[in-house]
Amino acid sequence: xxESGVIGADELTDESRRHFLxxxxxxxxxxxxxxxxxxxxxSWSPSERTRALGAPTEFNVAKLEPGALAQTLWRxxxxxxxxxxxxxxxxxxxxxxxxxxxxxxxxxxPPYAANPARSRNPEYLVLIGxxxxxxxxPKPRFDPARADLGADWPGGxxxxxxxxxxxxxxxxxxxxxxxxxxxxxxxxxxxxxxxxIGVDEQTGAA
Amino acid sequence: xxxxxxPPATPAAKPGGLRxxxxxxxxxxxxxxxxxxxxFAPKNFNFWYYFGVLSLVVLVLQLVxxxxxxxxxxxxxxxxxxxxxxxxxxxxxGWLIRYLxxxxxxxxxxxxxxxxxxxxxxxxxxRPRELLWVIGMLVYLTLMAEAFLxxxxxxxxxxxxxxxxxxxLFGTIPGIGPxxxxxxxxxxxxxxxTLNRFFALHVVAVPLGLLLLVVLHLVAxxxxxxxxPDGIEIKERLGGDGKPVDGIPFHPYYTVKDMxxxxxxxxxxxxxVFFVPTLGGYFLEHANFDHADPFSTPPEITPSWYFTxxxxxxxxxxDQRLGALLLLLAVLxxxxxxxxxxxxxxxxxxxxxxxxxxxALFTVSFLGLMYAGLNPPQGVxxxxxxxxxxxYFLYFILMYWYSSPRFDPVKPVPERLRYHADH
Numbered sequence: 266x267x268e269s270g271v272i273g274a275d276e277l278t279d280e281s282r283r284h285f286l287x288x289x290x291x292x293x294x295x296x297x298x299x300x301x302x303x304x305x306x307x308s309w310s311p312s313e314r315t316r317a318l319g320a321p322t323e324f325n326v327a328k329l330e331p332g333a334l335a336q337t338l339w340r341x342x343x344x345x346x347x348x349x350x351x352x353x354x355x356x357x358x359x360x361x362x363x364x365x366x367x368x369x370x371x372x373x374x375p376p377y378a379a380n381p382a383r384s385r386n387p388e389y390l391v392l393i394g395x396x397x398x399x400x401x402x403p404k405p406r407f408d409p410a411r412a413d414l415g416a417d418w419p420g421g422x423x424x425x426x427x428x429x430x431x432x433x434x435x436x437x438x439x440x441x442x443x444x445x446x447x448x449x450x451x452x453x454x455x456x457x458x459x460x461x462i463g464v465d466e467q468t469g470a471a
Numbered sequence: 472x473x474x475x476x477x478p479p480a481t482p483a484a485k486p487g488g489l490r491x492x493x494x495x496x497x498x499x500x501x502x503x504x505x506x507x508x509x510x511f512a513p514k515n516f517n518f519w520y521y522f523g524v525l526s527l528v529v530l531v532l533q534l535v536x537x538x539x540x541x542x543x544x545x546x547x548x549x550x551x552x553x554x555x556x557x558x559x560x561x562x563x564x565g566w567l568i569r570y571l572x573x574x575x576x577x578x579x580x581x582x583x584x585x586x587x588x589x590x591x592x593x594x595x596x597x598r599p600r601e602l603l604w605v606i607g608m609l610v611y612l613t614l615m616a617e618a619f620l621x622x623x624x625x626x627x628x629x630x631x632x633x634x635x636x637x638x639x640l641f642g643t644i645p646g647i648g649p650x651x652x653x654x655x656x657x658x659x660x661x662x663x664x665t666l667n668r669f670f671a672l673h674v675v676a677v678p679l680g681l682l683l684l685v686v687l688h689l690v691a692x693x694x695x696x697x698x699x700p701d702g703i704e705i706k707e708r709l710g711g712d713g714k715p716v717d718g719i720p721f722h723p724y725y726t727v728k729d730m731x732x733x734x735x736x737x738x739x740x741x742x743x744v745f746f747v748p749t750l751g752g753y754f755l756e757h758a759n760f761d762h763a764d765p766f767s768t769p770p771e772i773t774p775s776w777y778f779t780x781x782x783x784x785x786x787x788x789x790d791q792r793l794g795a796l797l798l799l800l801a802v803l804x805x806x807x808x809x810x811x812x813x814x815x816x817x818x819x820x821x822x823x824x825x826x827x828x829x830x831a832l833f834t835v836s837f838l839g840l841m842y843a844g845l846n847p848p849q850g851v852x853x854x855x856x857x858x859x860x861x862x863y864f865l866y867f868i869l870m871y872w873y874s875s876p877r878f879d880p881v882k883p884v885p886e887r888l889r890y891h892a893d894h
Contacts, residue, residue, distance in 0.1 A: 311664070399639045
């Protein structure tokens with residue numbers, strides 16, 4: 266070192282030490298940024314209040330006419346409840362070859378709805394009423410052979426946004442932009458008429 | 472005693488002047504001389520060159536009207552729709568501020584699309600302007616995000632369902648999709664939490680990013696200099712004074728020319744704002760005059776006109792994941808143009824018929840997709856959408872070959888700029 270306290274040009278720099286310190290500082294800083302970002306990212310998840318408001322909801326199916334559709338809301342999602350007539354249930358078997366996923370292998374539903382009628386009780390169809398394509402509401406088009414949907418239309422749901430079509434069990438037809446069947450929420454019957462959406466044997470007692 | 476004749480003091484040289492005080496402390500003089508009076512632009516700019524400055528003008532318009540709208544708008548499920556109606560009916564001149572903002576959004580896209588098309592015509596994305604083009608594309612992507620977020624804020628029924636459709640696009644990402652959608656929404660459906668965060672993004676986060684990118688775009692432009700309709704580098708031909716012989720100072724020559732364009736633009740903007748603010752449902756959709764309703768999808772969901780080409784691509788594919796992927800690719804494809812285009816010349820003026828034919832194919836496909844996207848997804852519109860999707864992608868995929876001089880012989884490029892194309 267020069268006498269005046271100025272570092273001389275001939276002073277040796279320990280390059281490897283300098284490199285190590287640089288790398289260690291960058292790594293520590295980067296780790297800190299990741300940890301500091303976590304609370305901000307987590308703040309976007311559904312809040313405590315939102316989760317509390319997502320509790321199960323009840324619907325009385327006694328007043329529902331055979332062949333009619335009722336709508337209710339669970340977790341901000343429209344729930345379709347259809348009381349199917351025996352003819353409607355019988356029609357489900359006739360068009361398996363035109364469906365993308367007739368046995369609901371790739372679709373989202375509780376195990377008790379993984380059947381051709383996609384329900385606990387074939388009389389009541391319970392669906393999340395948002396299209397599995399991009400979330401519009403498929404419209405009920407229950408009468409068969411409608412002019413706008415073709416002579417071979419067996420009755421079901423048609424989405425106005427992107428043209429996806431589903432049968433009376435919410436199963437998607439070939440040629441639809443949607444790839445999987447309409448989703449079935451967890452549900453159970455508290456008694457003969459009290460349908461509870463959002464709760465079943467797996468998610469907890471009603 | 473001899474009288475000392477003082478030379479006339481130029482403001483900058485006057486040692487005690489206020490200007491000199493500032494010039495010593497801020498690089499104002501340097502900025503003016505490098506960016507305006509000493510920045511040389513090609514002398515043959517034509518009509519297409521209005522859209523750069525116009526996009527800056529609209530950016531300022533949107534910032535000013537947007538700041539005033541936030542003074543009256545109240546984000547939130549219960550208040551948003553009513554506060555927009557309040558602006559329209561009860562705030563003095565509120566309707567004008569809001570219509571300027573909503574019309575400005577559409578005007579922004581008209582201008583940006585023409586600005587981008589100019590680059591396709593004259594090869595402005597080619598070397599050495601690759602980064603200028605890429606930054607410009609990032610501006611475009613940011614602008615799309617900004618427009619979508621703003622579209623949700625009035626909380627009309629179309630706002631609600633547009634948010635539903637667009638946010639659900641993220642659900643098609645394998646694995647993380649459903650969780651990601653819930654995280655974006657902050658609820659199990661599009662809700663109050665979603666609206667509030669979209670407001671924060673629309674008025675603070677995205678505009679900041681947009682401004683930063685616009686500054687970078689301009690810095691990159693000043694570095695490489697503007698392209699021109701002949702696609703010749705004016706910097707390669709300098710006069711005795713070291714300045715480009717085919718260049719003229721940006722100020723006052725182009726600032727004065729641009730003032731004419733800005734004037735015409737404001738006349739057109741005023742016509743829309745005062746006489747047809749909804750433009751028959753294209754600038755403001757009818758369904759958005761109803762409050763958001765999770766129980767009722769509007770009869771036809773069509774996005775704002777400027778998103779319809781991509782929307783038509785999404786709908787053309789009978790598979791949701793593939794459709795979303797193609798939509799993403801359609802938006803990102805422009806980023807690769809500088810490396811797909813192998814032509815030795817920039818401007819279409821000196822390219823062969825093959826490059827021109829593919830640009831025509833792209834033009835027709837883009838407009839066809841826009842038409843298909845504005846119509847219901849049935850019958851002939853699906854067919855138009857599918858054919859135009861193919862045309863759209865062929866322009867990009869085949870460019871590596873059709874732009875090669877082996878297949879598309881080029882014409883000799885003149886040494887000096889010309890004022891007119893002669894064909």
